[in-house]
Amino acid sequence: MSDERRLAVLRAIVQDYVQTSEPVGSKALLDRHHLGVSAATVRNDMAVLEEEGLIAAPHTSAGRVPTDAGYRLFVDRLSSVKPMSSAERAAIARFLEGAVDLDDVVDRTVRLLATLTRQVAVVQYPSLTRSSVRHIELVPMGATRLMVVLIVNTGRVEQRVIETPRDLSTTDGEATLGLVRAKVNARAVGERLIDAAASLTSLADEFDPSERDLVRAVVGSLDDALVEEREERVVLAGTSNLARAGADFPLSIGPVLEALEQHVVLLKLLGTARENADAVSVRIGHENPYAGLQSTSVVSTEYGTGADLVAGLGVLGPTRMDYPTTMASVRAVATYVSRILAQ
Amino acid sequence: MSDERRLAVLRAIVQDYVQTSEPVGSKALLDRHHLGVSAATVRNDMAVLEEEGLIAAPHTSAGRVPTDAGYRLFVDRLSSVKPMSSAERAAIARFLEGAVDLDDVVDRTVRLLATLTRQVAVVQYPSLTRSSVRHIELVPMGATRLMVVLIVNTGRVEQRVIETPRDLSTTDGEATLGLVRAKVNARAVGERLIDAAASLTSLADEFDPSERDLVRAVVGSLDDALVEEREERVVLAGTSNLARAGADFPLSIGPVLEALEQHVVLLKLLGTARENADAVSVRIGHENPYAGLQSTSVVSTEYGTGADLVAGLGVLGPTRMDYPTTMASVRAVATYVSRILAQ
DNA sequence: ACTTGGCACTCGCTGACCATGAGTGCCAGC
DNA sequence: GCTGGCACTCATGGTCAGCGAGTGCCAAGT
Numbered sequence: 001m002s003d004e005r006r007l008a009v010l011r012a013i014v015q016d017y018v019q020t021s022e023p024v025g026s027k028a029l030l031d032r033h034h035l036g037v038s039a040a041t042v043r044n045d046m047a048v049l050e051e052e053g054l055i056a057a058p059h060t061s062a063g064r065v066p067t068d069a070g071y072r073l074f075v076d077r078l079s080s081v082k083p084m085s086s087a088e089r090a091a092i093a094r095f096l097e098g099a100v101d102l103d104d105v106v107d108r109t110v111r112l113l114a115t116l117t118r119q120v121a122v123v124q125y126p127s128l129t130r131s132s133v134r135h136i137e138l139v140p141m142g143a144t145r146l147m148v149v150l151i152v153n154t155g156r157v158e159q160r161v162i163e164t165p166r167d168l169s170t171t172d173g174e175a176t177l178g179l180v181r182a183k184v185n186a187r188a189v190g191e192r193l194i195d196a197a198a199s200l201t202s203l204a205d206e207f208d209p210s211e212r213d214l215v216r217a218v219v220g221s222l223d224d225a226l227v228e229e230r231e232e233r234v235v236l237a238g239t240s241n242l243a244r245a246g247a248d249f250p251l252s253i254g255p256v257l258e259a260l261e262q263h264v265v266l267l268k269l270l271g272t273a274r275e276n277a278d279a280v281s282v283r284i285g286h287e288n289p290y291a292g293l294q295s296t297s298v299v300s301t302e303y304g305t306g307a308d309l310v311a312g313l314g315v316l317g318p319t320r321m322d323y324p325t326t327m328a329s330v331r332a333v334a335t336y337v338s339r340i341l342a343q
Numbered sequence: 344m345s346d347e348r349r350l351a352v353l354r355a356i357v358q359d360y361v362q363t364s365e366p367v368g369s370k371a372l373l374d375r376h377h378l379g380v381s382a383a384t385v386r387n388d389m390a391v392l393e394e395e396g397l398i399a400a401p402h403t404s405a406g407r408v409p410t411d412a413g414y415r416l417f418v419d420r421l422s423s424v425k426p427m428s429s430a431e432r433a434a435i436a437r438f439l440e441g442a443v444d445l446d447d448v449v450d451r452t453v454r455l456l457a458t459l460t461r462q463v464a465v466v467q468y469p470s471l472t473r474s475s476v477r478h479i480e481l482v483p484m485g486a487t488r489l490m491v492v493l494i495v496n497t498g499r500v501e502q503r504v505i506e507t508p509r510d511l512s513t514t515d516g517e518a519t520l521g522l523v524r525a526k527v528n529a530r531a532v533g534e535r536l537i538d539a540a541a542s543l544t545s546l547a548d549e550f551d552p553s554e555r556d557l558v559r560a561v562v563g564s565l566d567d568a569l570v571e572e573r574e575e576r577v578v579l580a581g582t583s584n585l586a587r588a589g590a591d592f593p594l595s596i597g598p599v600l601e602a603l604e605q606h607v608v609l610l611k612l613l614g615t616a617r618e619n620a621d622a623v624s625v626r627i628g629h630e631n632p633y634a635g636l637q638s639t640s641v642v643s644t645e646y647g648t649g650a651d652l653v654a655g656l657g658v659l660g661p662t663r664m665d666y667p668t669t670m671a672s673v674r675a676v677a678t679y680v681s682r683i684l685a686q
Numbered sequence: 687a688c689t690t691g692g693c694a695c696t697c698g699c700t701g702a703c704c705a706t707g708a709g710t711g712c713c714a715g716c
Numbered sequence: 717g718c719t720g721g722c723a724c725t726c727a728t729g730g731t732c733a734g735c736g737a738g739t740g741c742c743a744a745g746t
Contacts, residue, residue, distance in 0.1 A: 025738050038690055043739065061697045061738050100567075101503065135482050139494065149500065151482065151490065157502050159494075160444060224443070239582065240604060243597030253596075254586030261583060368709050381719050386710065404709050404726040 006045045008035060010054055011078040013046075014066050018322050023063030068285035068319060071297070075282050075323045082324040084332050092116075092336050099340065102126070102156060106235055109313065109337045114238025116329040119317035120260065122300075124270050125233040126156070126310040126341070133188045133196045138181045138218065143169040146177075148221045152193070160221040165213040176211055180218060188222075197226045234266045238315075245318050255292030260316075265290050269298050270312030280327045285319045295319060299326050303334040305342045313337070349388045351378060353397055354421040356389075357409050361665050366406030411628035411662060414640070418625050418666045425667040427675050435459075435675055439683050445469070445499060449578055452656065452680045457581025459672040462588075462660035463603065465643075467613050468576040469499070469653040469684070476531045476539045481524045481561065486512040489520075491564045495536070503564040508556040519554055523561060531565075540569045577609045581658075588661050598635030603659075608633050612641050613655030623670045628662045638662060642669050646677040648685045656680070 012033040016024040026042040029035075035042065046064055049055045054070035057063070066074065095112055099105040106123055113121035137149040144167060150158040167173055187203060188196040200222060204215040239260065242253045249256065259265050269283070269290075283298045293316070300314025314330055355376040359367040369385040372378075378385065389407055392398045397413035400406070409417065438455055442448040449466055456464035480492040487510060493501040510516055530546060531539040543565060547558045582603065585596045592599065602608050612626070612633075626641045636659070643657025657673055 023738095027738075040690055040692090040741095041688085044689085047740080057739085059696090059698060061695090061736090063738070134484065135490070137480055137482060137492070139478050139480060141477065147478070147494065149480070149492065149494075151492075151502075157492065157500050159500050237604065240597055240600035243595050243600055252586050254583055257583035257586055261580065366709095370709075382709095383712095383719055383721090384717085387718085390711080400710085402725090402727060404707095404724090406709070 005035065005037070006048060007073075007078060009042055009045045010049055010066070010070060011074060013049075013055060013064055014070065014074045014078070017065055018320055021320060023058055023065050025063035028063065068287065071284045071319060071323070072287075075284070075327075079324045081280070081331065082328045084328050089332060089336075092332055093339075096336050096340050105337065105340060109333060110235045110237040113313065113315055113329065113333050114241065116333070117315045117317070117326050118238070118244070119241050119315045119321070119326070120239055121237045121313070121315050122266050122270065123235050123313040124267060124311040125235070126304060131156075131310060132190055132192050136181070136184050136188055136222065138177055138184075140168045140174075140177065143167050146218070148218055148225070150222060150225045158225040160225055162217050162221045164217055166211070176214065180207075180211075180215055184218065184222070193226045197223050232263075232267050234263050234270070236260060236266075241317070245320075249295050249318065256296060256316075259290055259292040265293075269293075269316075270300050270314060280331050281314075282323065282327065297321050297323075299323070299330050301330055301334045303338045303341075305338065348378065348380070349391060350416075350421060352385055352388045353392055353409070353413060354417060356392075356398060356407055357413065357417045357421070360408055361663055364663060366401055366408050368406035371406065411630065414627045414662060414666070415630075418627070418670075422667045424623070424674065425671045427671050432675060432679075435679050436682075439679050442683065448680065448683055452676060453578045453580040456656065456658055456672065456676050457584065459676065460658045460660070460669050461581070462584050462658045462664070462669070463579065463581045464656070464658050465609050465613065466578050466656040467610060467654040468578070469647060474499075474653060475533055475535050479524070479527050479531055479565065481520055481527075483511045483517075483520065486510050489561070491561055491568070493565060493568045501568040503568055505560050505564045507560060509554070519557065523550075523554075523558055527561065527565070536569045540566050575606075575610050577606050577613070579603060579609075584660070588663075592638055592661065599639060599659075602633055602635040608636075612636075612659075613643050613657060623674050624657075625666065625670065640664055640666075642666070642673050644673055644677045646681045646684075648681065 009029070012029055012035070013024050016029060016032060026039045026046060029042060030039055046055065049070075050057065050064065053067060054073060055064040056067050058065060092112065096105065096108055099108050102125075106125060110121045110123040113123065131152045133150065134153045135151040137151070139147040139149060141147050141161065144164050146162050146164045146168065148160045148162060152158070166176070168177055183203060183206065184200065187199050191199060200219045203219055204212045207215050239257070242249075242256060269288070280299060280301045283300075285297060286294050288294060288296065288298060295318065296316055297319045298314055298316050299321075300312055302312055304310035313334055315326060317326070352372070355372055355378070356367050359372060359375060369382045369389060372385060373382055389398065392413075393400065393407065396410060397416060398407040399410050401408060435455065439448065439451055442451050445468075449468060453464045453466040456466065474495045476493065477496045478494040480494070482490040482492060484490050484504065487507050489505050489507045489511065491503045491505060495501070509519070511520055526546060526549065527543065530542050534542060543562045546562055547555045550558050582600070585592075585599060612631070623642060623644045626643075628640060629637050631637060631639065631641060638661065639659055640662045641657055641659050642664075643655055645655055647653035656677055658669060660669070
C-alpha cells in the first residue's frame with residue numbers, strides 16, 4: 001500500500017520542522033516537497049502517522065511535529081549519514097594536526113565538534129581503565145615525602161604525594177627507593193591498569209619487614225591512582241549553543257545545564273553508547289534515561305587507537321536536530337581524532 | 344542635610360530589589376523598613392537619587408531599580424561583608440579537607456563556591472608563572488623517545504614527549520641521560536618558572552658537542568612547558584544557576600554563556616581583580632570590559648599560599664545579587680583553600 | 687480502493703478596548 | 717523640610733471579536 005508514501009511524508013515533516021522549527025501543515029508541506037499528491041491525501045496520511053504515534057499536533061488546529069518515535073524512525077530508516085565534502089574533511093584534519101599534547105588534542109576536538117555541529121560537544125578523556133602502565137616514577141620531595149607519578153600509555157599522568165614512614169634522604173634510603181622503583185616498574189609496566197593494581201598487591205612480601213611500610217604506602221597510592229574515577233573525565237564546549245536553541249526546550253535550559261554539570265551522567269551517556277558497534281549511536285528525547293535530558297538528543301560514538309577503543313565523544317542538542325549532518329560530523333571527528341591519537 | 348537618609352533609602356531599595364526582584368515603590372518600601380518618614384518624603388528622596396543616576400524607573404509608573412552606579416555605592420559605602428557563622432566556616436573547611444590532590448582541591452573549591460553562592464563559580468588554577476620548579480624528570484620511552492616531566496611546587500605536573508637525536512637505550516645513552524637530568528635539576532629546581540627558562544638556555548654549552556642535540560631538545564621542550572599558557576586554566580561550576588536567574592538578563596543568557604566559554608576572558612577578569620589589595624573585588628555591570636557580561640557582576644579575590652599569591656577565584660551572577668553574602672562566601676572560600684594549599 | 691476538491695469547524699493568535707491599581711510628581715499646608 | 721492629598725501616567729490583565737492556518741470528513745471522481 002501507500003505505506004511508502006506515508007514514510008515519505010514523515011521524512012518531509014521531519015526535514016521541514018528541523019529547518020523552520022514550526023509545526024508543519026499539509027499545505028506548507030506541498031509547497032516545499034513535490035510529492036505527487038494533493039493536500040487532502042497528505043492529511044489522510046498524517047492522520048495515520050498520528051495514530052501510529054510518529055507525529056503529534058501541538059493544538060487542534062496547528063501543523064504536526066515529529067514525536068520522539070518519529071525521529072527514531074527517521075534516523076533508522078529514512079535518512080542516511082550525509083557525506084562530508086573533502087574540503088570539510090581536510091579542515092578537520094588540519095585543525096586537529098596542530099595539537100601539542102593529549103590535553104590539547106581533547107581540547108581541540110571538543111571545540112571543533114561544537115563549532116561544526118553548533119551544539120554542545122562532549123568528549124571523554126581516553127579512559128585509563130582500558131589503558132596500560134607505561135612507567136612509574138618515584139620522586140623524593142624532602143626527607144619524608146614522596147611523589148608517586150604514574151604515566152599511562154595514552155600520555156596521561158597521575159601524581160600523588162605521600163608521607164613516607166622512612167627517611168629517604170640517607171644513602172640507605174635512596175638505595176631502597178631505587179629498589180622499590182625498579183620492582184614496581186617490573187611488575188606494572190605494560191599491564192592494563194586494573195591488572196597492574198592486582199599484581200602490585202603482594203609486592204610488599206618481597207621486601208624486608210623494615211621496608212614494607214614504605215612499599216605499602218607506595219602501592220597504596222598507586223592503587224588509588226589506578227582506580228581513581230577522576231580519570232573518567234569529560235570536557236564540554238558549545239554550551240552557549242543551548243541558548244540559541246532556547247525555544248526548543250519546553251521548560252527552560254536549566255535542567256539541561258544541570259545535567260551537563262553532572263559529569264557522571266555524561267559519562268554514562270557516552271558509555272552506554274559503546275554497547276553498539278563502532279557506528280554512531282543516537283539517543284532521542286525520552287530514550288535518555290535522565291530527567292532533564294528528556295527533550296534533548298545525544299549523538300555519540302567511540303574513538304581511540306586501533307583495536308583499543310578507549311573513549312566516547314558526542315554532541316547533545318534539542319531533539320529537533322539535523323541528525324544526518326550531526327551524525328556525519330561526529331563520525332568524521334571521531335575518525336580523525338583516532339588517527340591523531342594513533343601516532 | 345538629609346543626605347544620610349537618602350542613602351538609607353538607597354540601601355533599602357537595593358535590599359528589597361535584591362530580594363524580590365521587583366521594582367520597589369515608595370509605599371512597599373515603608374512596609375518593610377521603618378524609616379521614620381512618610382511615603383511622600385521617600386518619593387522626594389527617590390527623585391533626587393534618580394537625578395544622581397543611582398536608581399532608575401523601568402517605566403513611568405513603576406517602582407525604582409538600582410543602576411550599576413547605585414550598586415557600586417551600595418557595596419562601597421552602604422554595606423559591610425556579612426560575617427559567616429562558625430558552623431558555615433566549619434562546613435567549608437571540612438569539605439575542602441577531603442581533597443586528595445591539586446585537581447581535587449580546585450574541583451571542590453569551585454563546586455563549593457557555586458553551591459554557597461548559588462551562582463556561577465570560577466576558579467583559576469594556581470598559576471605556574473608565579474610558581475617554582477620542584478623537580479624535573481626524564482623518562483625514556485623506547486630507544487629514541489623521551490618523556491620530559493616538569494613538577495611544579497604547586498603540585499601541578501606538565502609533560503612532553505620528544506624525539507631524541509640519540510639512542511638512549513645503550514648504557515652510554517643512559518649515562519648521558521643521567522647527567523642531563525642531574526644538571527637540568529641543578530639549574531632549575533627552586534627557580535621561578537620564568538627564571539628557570541632563562542637559566543637553562545646556556546646549558547648545552549656544558550656538554551660535549553655530540554650531546555648538545557639531546558640537551559637542546561630537552562631544554563626546548565622545557566621552555567615550551569614553562570611558558571605554555573595552558574597553565575592559566577580556569578574551572579567553572581554552577582552554570583545552571585544562570586537559568587534560575589534567567590529573568591535577570593535583559594536579552595538572554597546566550598552572551599553570558601559565550602563569555603564563560605572564553606577562558607581568556609575569565610582569566611582577565613580574575614587577573615585585573617588582583618590589582619587591588621587582598622580584599623574582595625567587585626565589578627558591577629558595565630564596569631566589566633566585556634560585552635555580554637554587561638548585565639552581570641563579578642565578585643573575585645586572590646588565593647594562594649602565603650606571600651606567594653598565585654591565582655584568583657570568584658563568582659559571576661546578575662547585577663541583582665546579594666553582594667554582602669556573596670562577598671563573604673568568596674572571601675571565606677579563598678581563605679580556606681589558601682590554608683589547604685599551604686600544607 | 688484510493689484520491690481529490692470542497693466545506694464546516696476548531697482554536698490559537700492578534701489587536702482593540704477597558705478597568706484596575708501601583709506608583710509618581712507636585713502643591714499647599716504645617 | 718516634612719506631610720497629606722490629588723491628579724495623572726502607564727503597565728498589567730481580562731474580555732471579546734476577527735482572522736487564518738489547519739484539520740476532519742464527506743461525496744464524487746478515477
